[in-house]
Amino acid sequence: MVNALVPETAERTPRARAVRSAVAGRVRHRRRQTVVAYLFLAPVLLFFAVFLLLPLGFALLLSTSRWSGFALGDIEPAGLDNFTGLFADGSTFLTPILTNTLLFALGTVALALTGSVLVATCIDRLRFQGVWRTLYFLPIVTTVVAVGNVWKYMYEPGGLVNGVLNAVGLDSVAFLADPDTALPSVVVVQAWASLGSAVLVLTAGLKSVPESYYEAAALDGAGPVTVFRRITLPLLRPSLLFVCVTQFLTGLQSFALITVMTRGGPGDATDVAALEMYRLAFGYGDWGTASAAAFVLFAVVLAITLAQLWWFRRTGEDA
């Protein structure tokens, strides 16, 4: 309901005064709104100042300092020593740690993407899509501690996976104990756990493909493979990009699953950059190198994300 008071007051006052007071009112109103807006934003801005800007500055400071103690007064400037130390001859940061990180992320994305495209296109033809999706969703709402432990147990010699292998006449595999199979084994779990959200995003993408495209293709007598390659895949590009970028981001930085399942072992077969950073800081008290490692990983994450965006944009008209 519109208030009738406003036009009334305007009518009663002389025109010039009305304009002036209207302008003054608007200024006052705007100033008041500015104050209110910043009041509403205050908690958020305060938080970002204390828990975003301050930590970033602190991390930058630490990454260029030597600090092996715990007293703030002991922080000494060290230039870029921490960064050069990470890449010095004999340092394990580049290989195997960064390599492991990339392989972990790449493996997860490849598996989750293939799996989710397959499942999403199939679900799209079925009844009760909601029920199916819910099933695929269970791992996502489950804590990583549960996921990691259940799979760790399933990978054991007396666990489910080896039980199935033995039942079909195959030899047992020491999945997590063998340095050659440990990383792929963890990748499978990470992909398993992230399949649900990828399926969800892709089914949404499929819904947006107009039915008429399929009808036209059917009239042309195109087989299902052709339809998939010529119509579904190209139109799914934005969703694929989305899944790709987000899964890569997660894969590059997540180490909770690895902490739970292998603690980076055996040896350093599953050691990834974020885990190494955590260990450098909280195991060895080497805050400087840990912060430097975090920034290097951040640079890698940023570079890979931008590269994906650029690549998708270049190869497709819209992304």
Next chain:
Amino acid sequence: MTRGRSTGRRGVPWLSYLVVATGAVLTVVPFCDMVMTSFKGPGEAGTLPYRFLPRAFDLANYRAAIRQLDLPALFRNSVAATALITASVLLTSSLAGYALAKLRFPGRDFVFRLVLATMMFPPFLFFVPHFLILVHWPLAGGNDLSGRGGAGLTVSIAALAVPFLVNGFGIFLTRQFMVAIPDEVLEAARIDGAGEFAVWWRIVVPQTKPVLVTLGLLTFVDAWNEYIWALLVSTANPDVMTLPVGIQLLQDHVDPARTTPIVMAGLVLSVLPVLLLFLLLQKYYVRGVMLSGLK
């Protein structure tokens, strides 16, 4: 539950059923294995040949898990941290989202870009500085004004929640929904003499309830399942240990012959509340994941 689009096109899609069902089985089997193992007796788990079903459905492992875990404390900590995080994210997101969507003020674009930029920084960048900031929080946990001498915020449950109290994505999400509220509705209320706070509380919040439920659910699940930060804070102060951390600790600890079943029992107990909540509210949750895709 939409009807499959091509059922009319090509009869029953057997192959698709096969693929989807296989995937679903692969997804669900580990959960079944978890539940089955949680009932297995001593010497039954981890021995060859593998058996899926337990010999008897015995609740002994659950009793052992409850006895060894100090579940009340773990639950209390998890609930407190999760509640604090969820409440704070909802509150700060809807306040900031409203300001960014519906109020006009200098610096709005800048703040909005800042919010978007915060989503860019990965959490691992902040582990070390956040921890040290909490430790050196002035006037807390025995610290002096300069943040030295004590344990800072790490002595309190707040330490579990503090780094997650504001969420850039949450602000972005609520703002996008609040933009869609017609300005006339708000203007009318203002003319009625309602202050901005009243407008926000009486009109904007009720209108954006669905998105707030979605955001709340996403935040709840993430906070409940959070492990790495909770592990760090609990290492500093075991009194604030959360469920995931406690259960992970359990596994190095008990009699090896019964470890696995007891751990599984503990896991079932910790996973159950979230699973139930998800099944009840899955519509909202699914939408949240579609909107964020950040999982």
Next chain:
Amino acid sequence: MTRPRRTDGPPDRRPPHGSPRPSRRHFVLALPAALLATGCAAPHRGTGRPGDPIVLTLLSHYASGELKEALRGPVDEWNATHDRVKVRTTAVEFTDLLTTFMVRQAAGQGADILHPYCLWNGQLVRAGVLRPAPAEHAEEIRRGYSAAAVGAASVGGRVYGYPTELQTYALYYNKRLLRAAGVDGPPRTWRELEETAYRTTRRDRYGNTLVQGFGLSTYDDSTTVGQTLALLNAAGGAFVSADGRSTGIDSPAGRAVFGLEDRLVARGASCPGVNVYRAFPSGQVAMVISAGWWTGSLRSQMGADYRDVGVAPLPLPEAGGTRATLCTGFMLGVNTASRHPREAWEFLRWLNTERTAAGKGAVATRMSALQVSAGSLTGRADDMRALLGAGGGKGAARDPNLRPFLDALAYAVPEPNVPGAQRAKSLLRTNIEALWTGRRSVEEALRLTRRQVDQEVARAW
């Protein structure tokens, strides 16, 4: 058994930490204030009120099993007999111990008394966690313990704590398997060791190993690195140089050890993937190098079969060489951040040097008695002789297999404990595993270990 943080000391009479949840209903609006208010309770310290006892916290890895029980005895005794100073023990699993020290120290919640693995001493001293022992305590420690124990508890020539649990390495062998292969006694030289290993190895017709001649196991640090370092010491080598700034692994001694292990794996006498802790007790391993604590678990695991187990000093590369082996250990030190260092040292002296009757006429320190009761040793040779000689106590003290470990106290070399030692050990382990799995040759493994460890220990200074 309960959660590892469970305490064994006197009931905790401090007020609980600040009630962490704001109690008002609409607490969301009072969030910032609530956050500030929640943290204001003081951390783990005494109440500070005059007249109340000082509470010393002790953090160890004795979280479960025999040692947890064994430590409880003397601590209860102290608390019962001392009114002014009480001791409260807390424990975490060994795998979490170093991280727990570091994180709690960073959080200003470090325990008053720490029980670190001596390998970490360099790191902890450099980070300013450990307090040097006061002169009179240092004197007492130097006088009372074997050289290896004192060395492990010292950094840069300064003593930092009372050595407690001490482990020396020796050769375990299965008498039955050796006899079955026609070998009379345990090997004394590396050549004998290799021959015995090849002769005792048995395979089935599919090529599966039934008996490993010599157990090299990647199971954990002490099986992987411990064995290798013990052999390295026996060959007269050292993992880290005297000044602590470089590694001596890339040396003739190191080459000899890596070469020996490489041959054993290549010729099938060792299967590194097998968990030797499980395989040896079930008679699937003829020989393995391990530490003294294992006698206790073998005794309880193997039952009557334990009579087949023999222990011999570590074989030397050549007959008649100088004996040497590895020694690792723990010590009890005092936190620099402790507000009651004098009381803490006093308690440690009471626990570690005051002699009491330990049953059957043996007189020993409380620490020695508790370690021996759990099947372990301390660096006090006189105590050990008294306790083991008296033949009293439980089965542990009567076990002749403990003798070689005790004798080794005289010649064992402490594990290097320079800053960065834990990292260096992890790097060595990775490279040993790569050698054993055939992914690196002896020369490559030596070169890479040297490069990695040199970089690591240099950075840690």
